[in-house]
Amino acid sequence: MNACADHPVHVPVLADRVVELLAPVLGRPGGGVVVDTTLGLGGHAELLLREFPDARLIGLDRDPHALDAARERLDEFGERSTLLHAVYDEIPDVLDQLGLTEVDAVLFDLGVSSLQLDDPSRGFAYSRDVTLDMRMDPTRGITAAEVLNTYPVTDLTRILRDYGEERFARRIAERIVRERANTPFTTSAGLVDLIRGAIPAAKRQVGGHPAKRTFQALRIEVNGELAVLQRALPAAVDAVAVGGRVVVLAYHSLEDRLVKQTFAALARPDVPDGFPVVPPGHEAVLRLLTRGADKASDEEITANPRATSARLRAVERIRAGRKSSDRGGTA
Incomplete structure (x- = not known):
């Protein structure tokens, strides 16, 4: 077809x-x-x-x-x-x-x-460096970058835990808040590196790409x-x-x-x-x-x-x- x-x-x-x-x-x-x-x-x-x-x-x-x-x-x-x-x-x-x-x-x-998956400008991919947007309707709403750069650590932890079922939600959220104080998040590459560093090496090979759960959680939050x-x-x-x-x-x-x-x-x-x-x-x-x-x-x-x-x-x-x-x- x-x-x-x-x-x-x-x-x-x-x-x-x-x-x-x-x-x-x-x-x-x-x-x-x-x-x-x-x-x-x-x-x-x-x-x-x-x-x-x-x-x-x-x-x-x-x-x-x-x-x-x-x-x-x-x-x-x-x-x-x-x-x-x-x-x-x-x-x-x-x-x-x-x-x-x-x-x-x-x-x-x-x-x-x-x-949405195949268009890099939409920001849904974690396998390449793309703008952190993730809005299914790109004409309205908050972007993934805005979530990462403005949400407090408690809300980021909740989102990653509840929507991504991420075991290391708190560790990732704390690192996001520390990192954004120096350099706000705009594209996916920096976020993927941060996630990889926050997850213990022995656990990175379990459940697919280590950023998969975080990106799912952000997408669900952005689009409600x-x-x-x-x-x-x-x-x-x-x-x-x-x-x-x-x-x-x-x-x-x-x-x-x-x-x-x-x-x-x-x-x-x-x-x-x-x-x-x-x-x-x-x-x-x-x-x-x-x-x-x-x-x-x-x-x-x-x-x-x-x-x-x-x-x-x-x-x-x-x-x-x-x-x-x-x-x-x-x-």
Whole structure:
């Protein structure tokens, strides 16, 4: 599957499984409406529009550069494709703007897009010296450099520990604060060297590149990824009609845990454990479509290494009524 010549190729992850899960709602006569909340370069979007010729796509992305690339890629589908600059927790506002009360499917393909990873100016890479930006929407918000140069050591420690699951969060944070007093951080090379020096030599070869966890943590903080996802998942469930489906591809344990907990809470009755009777209106909202999380095959990982960490979970809405966002225990 080729992207336009000016942009990198985007190979959609677990593409066959996504098609299989959405076929019941997008492949029926008259098609259906799917919201691709993380459009990126449009790999999944193009696949769904080709596979289901009666379906209509609403594509969202916070990155205007990704939207431009996807718009070129999806131009041939004309009015079947509507692309908007929006973050995925803005699903209710988007549907209201388009005059829709519900849709048939919502797809999340979380994490960093191919466009963002492959463009050095975006600052997501730790394998080369790049500007420390990391904003998925480069038109607004705080940059990674601003986080590094302004956050106190306690906040930096929390971010690296909670978002990067970094064992040496405190040591790295203290060194960042000492270093920035002399030279503020602007590019990644100095940060990578600092991280390597802060982690004991015996531990540097464990868990991949020693800067991987810190860069993940900074990216999540800069883009508010977990907070946005925590709002977006219930909003997606509320947006789909009864019988509609939500499919989520996550790429690290923090995202996947949040997805798992949210779906699990909505797939059981909204009553205390051990309650003998489920009153009307408190039944489960969702049915789980995946047993645990689906993963890419060895063959797919060989062809597309970015599929290695992918975890796919899917649900079907089984009743209308109470807003899922009003229910507790989703995170």
